[in-house]
Amino acid sequence: MREVYSRRGRIYAGMLALLALGVLVLGAFVGLGQEALQSWHGAVSAFDGYLLRVARFTLLQAGLSTLLSVLPAILVARALARHPRFFGRGFILQLFAVPLALPGIVAALGILALYGRAGFLAPFLSSLSGERWQGIYGLSGILVAHVFFNLPLAARLLLAALETVPADQWKLSAQLGMGAGATFRLVEWPVLRAALPGVATLVFMVCAVSFTVVLTLGGGPRATTLEVAIYQALRFDFDPARAIALTLVQVALTALIVFVLFQLGATMTADASLPAAPRRSVFPRPAETSFNFGVLLLALVFVAGPMAATVIAGLGADLPRLAGERAVLDATATSLILAGLAAFLCLLLSIALVMARRSLEMSRGGRRARLLERLTDTGASMVLIVPPIVIGAGWFILLRHFGDVFAFAPLMVVAVNAAMALPFTMRAIRPAYDAASARHEKLCLALGIRGWSRFRLVDWPALRRPAATGLAFAMALSLGDLGVIALFGSDRVKTLPYLLFERMGSYRTADAAGLALFLGILCLGLMFIATYWGKRTPDGSAT
């Protein structure tokens, strides 16, 4: 018999957090459900050719994006693994972490500034093709943007897999004189093959629910995904029945992908940690070396290009005027406040869930985890099954019965963004909390350190640093998000991404570029702080 003693409070806190998440997700489904019941006829008839086309395009672009991201990523990852030390390797790895932190709309703008009809490369591309460059929109634009985001991600994940190859195997392959081909077949491919399904499914997932990129780079009904179609059904056509049909398909699709992901045992929260450069005995031959450097150079140019374009185009904008503009200042203030609140809420929920999970784990002893514990663990990342747009759509439909939908914008943005950042902050906090708990649990029990005293004296000192990391990370995520705000935004409540999207829509390209630079710097700054805090370990010597 094991007893709960002072753990009950922590478990209740976790249950409260789960309840809040449940209300957020179920509320959306209530909204969708009651509308579907009222106008089921419309919902059924919305399963038409258009929906089929949209669903097909969603899968097509996600599939192509995955192929184009993961296959080159294999080459990039093994090039990095084969050359553990060279000038600029650290820089490439750092650079590959940037797209993860960059808001979708900023990246989309950078890609337009480079490859668009009036982009920096337009003259070159025109002379290459012999006719006037039409710019990339539609499928090609979406693919370029998705590869920009996911190639670096996949490369980092695959490199992490390659780093698990024991040093002795590299030594052996060098001693036996294996060439590039034999090394790949005998040493690298076995670990890559194990990692590939997880990485590919993760990339597929990211691309299947991608909203901002498709909204800004996709064009018209020919290049629309389910997410964007939901948004258009609600914002432009106000056709709730169609929105419901689309949402159902979207949820079924993501649930399927997540199911596959879980089967593969992959994490849904891509790892942003930087693999260290190990001492490894690899002796590539000259031909392979030049090939590898060619691969790395191409990848570097491809990833750095849109970033450089963002900076150059942004600096070309009338920045002083923008900085003094009322609308910009208001949007900045709104963004910072909403993102701050979302991050804070996210942190509270994460701490509650992490504490409850650990408490439940301890009370069960060696027995199997029960439902509640699993809910506080992977359950939290299940919110990712339901994309923000779907939650937003459900509440949008529900809330219009209770007055002006757009008045709920701040509440919705804060709540949904907090839920979306949850899996990431939990990952930052959980190891620190669990380690501290393993060290101190008995001592706290023995000395009767409980409740608030325990949180203040024991838990918080261990959590402070990872909490700051999680907070900055959540804030960056929600600051750059153009999801729920696209649905709920109005003249009264505008965030920076929303304002940026507006300026783009009204062809004030220079303004948009300036804002993109500002937003990008803001988010990257926060991410930088997050990783900086995350890397510095607290004074945790074993006592």
Place this chain on the structure above:
Amino acid sequence: MVPPHKGASVKLDEVRFAYPGGQAMRFDLLVPASEIVALMGPSGSGKSTLLNLIAGFERPGSGEVLIGKADVTRLPPFQRPVSMVFQENNLFSHLTVEQNVGLGRSPSLRLSQADRAAVNEAIVKTGLAGKEKRLPQALSGGERQRVALARVLVRQRPVLLLDEPFASLGPALRDEMLDLVAELHREQAMTILMATHDPHDAERLSNRLVFVENGTIAASGATSEFLAGKGPAAFARYLGERRLSR
């Protein structure tokens, strides 16, 4: 001066316990007040479990745990008149020596003047004077255990449980720590149960020895007799060549 305190007897009455999927254990034990007992036995035999049952970290499936005259079977650890020192993790790494000791007086670290005085006295007595403001990472292994003992001093509980507390210290340091425990015992006369693998520890501190094997108490008797080879055969096998020659 800390006034002298009385120890309390510890009694386990038909205590049964099993970890999920683990071996069934059964303990019957009476330790008279203020006695010092060494618990010896192979790894996994149940020494730590026995201590955890007395401390309240584990609850028996059936049977009773009595300390003094009180039935503490249902009490949470912090309500039992017991202090425990573990092999490691006795200190909070982000709190100073002073604060770690102070927790023995108030789990929320709200200390009165008298509490502070007691904390300072205990720090001096355990040989840690001048190190009040240090963090555990700036202490040696021996000093960390001294802090834990200082906290035992200010808690003034009638029972002290030691779970291989000096196993990671060198021989000279071990002796020093054992002497310190003996000194605490002279002052507070608490009942002490110490789990250890080292016959030398048992000899230096305890007068009675309890041999735990396969989840139960296999034998008990005077430490000197057991270590002189007059214990049961199983105990002699456990000791192997380490029997003390006196």
